[in-house]
Amino acid sequence: MQLVINSRGSYLQKKNNCFLIKNDDKVFEISVKKVDSILITTSAYFSTDAVKFAVDNNIDIIFLDHFGNPYGRVWHSKLGSTTLIRRKQLESSTGERGLNLGKEWIICKIDNQINLIKDLRNSRAKKGKILSEHIISLEKRKFMLTKIDGSLEDKRNNIMAIEGMAGKEYFGALNYIMPDRFKFDGRSRNPAKDEFNCLLNYGYGVLYSMVEKGCILAGLDPYLGFIHTDNYNKKSLVFDLIEMFRILIDKTVVYLFSKRKVKKEYFDQIKNGLSLNQEGKAVLISALNETLEKKIRYRGRNIKNRNIIQLECHRIANNLLKQK
């Protein structure tokens, strides 16, 4: 299970073969065998014993800031796999080969978006017409994308532009089905201006750390991207790959709203926007874990949503290795 430390001033330590979490008078003891990852979302203390214990047992400790962005992680200091994968990754990251890989990821993202809107349309007969229009224009964008060819350097801006337009279309459709109280106006970050973006940003933050972990375990270099350009400390590959998995967060958040599980009390007013509070984080993280734990049919196998990320990263790494 995922251990989430969400109450201020908690203390994490090791005791025998267990993690012990203390806060004021509350104590919780859990065997290392039952923990997959530790998420720290608030100010907390922990002992170095506990850190070593986690690292030894392949449990990663992730620190999330106020907006859900991971600002650090404790993880072993090894590469994860062979450097050959990184060499191949670098070779493939330019030219036509890079373009095709990048295109594949964005097309996957748009397909996911179309499928979600189709799902939403099924249960909303009255709104079907307008949702269908959104689907048609998303299909158009996808078609435009498949037509692009040439080298990645020349076409990078084209791809990004189409992706941006598709995103606008998609969020327009999602806004259309939102309950009136929670309508939003496009995407907003740092800080989010409305409840929808607030939940989405926090969810994406959690997802970033999962994708980064997937890259490292598969031996891919998280900083060597295809579509996203290089920059100081920019995890370009994580930004590239996350596009395929954003749907997991989108679905979770949309259904939280449509099942009327979101309350105004989950958000705190901050300067220029909103932030998710302790109560809200708890609701989002447990909903997210339910989604991740769900099994779906994927590439001919029954697999948990959580493991798709790792599977895809390994698939990319294996394909890179196969290339001459």
Added chain:
Amino acid sequence: MLVWVIYDITKNKTRSRIAIYCKGYGLYRVQKSVFLGSLNKNEIDELSLQCDEIINKKEDSVYIFPMCDEDFKKVKLLGQAFDKKMVKDEVIAKLF
């Protein structure tokens, strides 16, 4: 597999040792000398070997009972009950 570990041990040191082993394998304390949780076959073997090594065979006893899911559904809990989802490993995220 769901497993109950029930023990009766005279020496304090041995008793607390057994409790530590049980917790280490991810069992939950449902009563003072009763642990419950999901283990696989290897873990059950390991735990029983470890317990076997430290107990005094003339006085102490440790029982390890597996239980099937069907029977677990019929379990009746009165008074202070334990968390059924927790012992069956169905809790995906624990927020603290």
